Amino acid sequence: MFFIITYTLIGRSEEYPVQSCPAYNNLKHTKNTHNVILERDKPYTILREHKGQYLILVQGENPAQRWVDERCFDPTHVSSEDTFSTSIMTDKVKSENNILALSWHNAYCETNRYKKECKRSLFSLGKGKYKEKHFVLHGLWPQPKSRIYCDVDRESIQLDKHGQWQHLPTLEMDEDVAVRLQKVMPGFASGLHKHEWIKHGTCYGSDSAEYFMNAVNYTEQLNNSKVGSFFTQQIGKYVSLKQVRSLFDLTFGQGTGQRVELQCEKGMITEIWLHLGKGSNDLGTLLQRGKQSRSKCQGGIVDRAGYQN
Structure with missing residues (x-):
């Protein structure tokens, strides 16, 4: 038994894609060697069409011939559902429980030295001292943890999951918030803010501007x-979960320490997770309204800047 597959041949032409789509090795879209994503400012040769898909030529890739949906090139096939938006419907309910995930940047870079935000220059002249002595923003995550990618189109999800964060749409926010965000989120250099918005922020119940404004405010309140x-005073020393929770109780109110969770790796404190409730802009109030949490990590070293080994 054999099958005959019929292709519609079209004249070879170079076209610019209208969407940043994944380019697959096969018709079934089950494999994408090197996680190739179409670039909107780059033309591609279209070889043929088959059942709503185009076979195109991607120069420099192996295999060079890739399959993409025709809507990646045809603007008449782009619907409102396929357009990524930085805004959320105003009738969407605000997330009631969230985790504010803050990283200790020095510890993060010990195991992520290749990241842009972890490269240190001999001529930095003190630049980066904030991220080396304060907690930095990882993300603000609506709960439960399964609540991700709300009303996000498939192509954007694929871009995000393949780490193509720089290809995600630019986010709208006030200049003041953008400047503060870059300060408290070193991962901004790697497009982390785009990833955090599309995966978590879209489920927060607001637009991207409010989402990041809140996340920045909470981070600054903690650091201040x-x-x-x-x-900052304990850099290079061991800190226990018991110490941290007691300090939260004294600083933000009795019981808030039970809303704090430590994340550790290789004996270092890598992150601190704060379980927040809703209905306030005050971090202490949000902690008091948050859910109590358990912490597998019972303590760790507050890592110094620079690579230790």
Whole structure:
């Protein structure tokens, strides 16, 4: 038994894609060697069409012939559902429980030295001292953890999952918030803010501007508190979960320490997760309204800047 597959041949032409789509090795879209994503400012040769898909030529790739949906090139096939938006419907309910994930940047870079935000220059002249002595923003995550990618189109999800964050759409926010975000989120250099918005922020119940404004405010409140000062003073030393939770109780109110969770790796504190409730802009109030949490990590070293080994 054999099958005959009929292709519609079209004249070879070079076209610019209208979407940043994944380019697959096969018709079934089950494999994408090197995670190739079409670039909108680059033309591609279209070889043929078959059942709503185009076979194109991607120079420099192996295999060079790839399959993409025809809507990647045809603007008449782009619907409102396929367009990524930085805004959320105003009738969407605000997330009631969230985790504010803050990273200790020095520890993060010990195991992620290749990241842009982890490269240190001999001529930095003190630049980067903030991220080396404070917690930095990883993300603000609506709960439960399964609540991700709300009303996001398939192509954007694929871009995000393949780490093509720089190809995600630019996000709208006030200049003041953007400047503050870059300060408290070193991962901005790698497009982390785009990833955090598309995966988590779209489920927050607001637009991207409010989402990041809240996340930045909470991060700054933590760093400007006695908790932030404590971690700066303890750089190079061991800190226990019991110490951290007691300090939260003294700083933000009795019981808030039970809303704090530590993340550790190789004996270092890598992140601190704060379980927040809703209905306030005050970090202490949000912690008091958050859910109590358990912490597998019972303590660790507050890592110094620079690579230790």
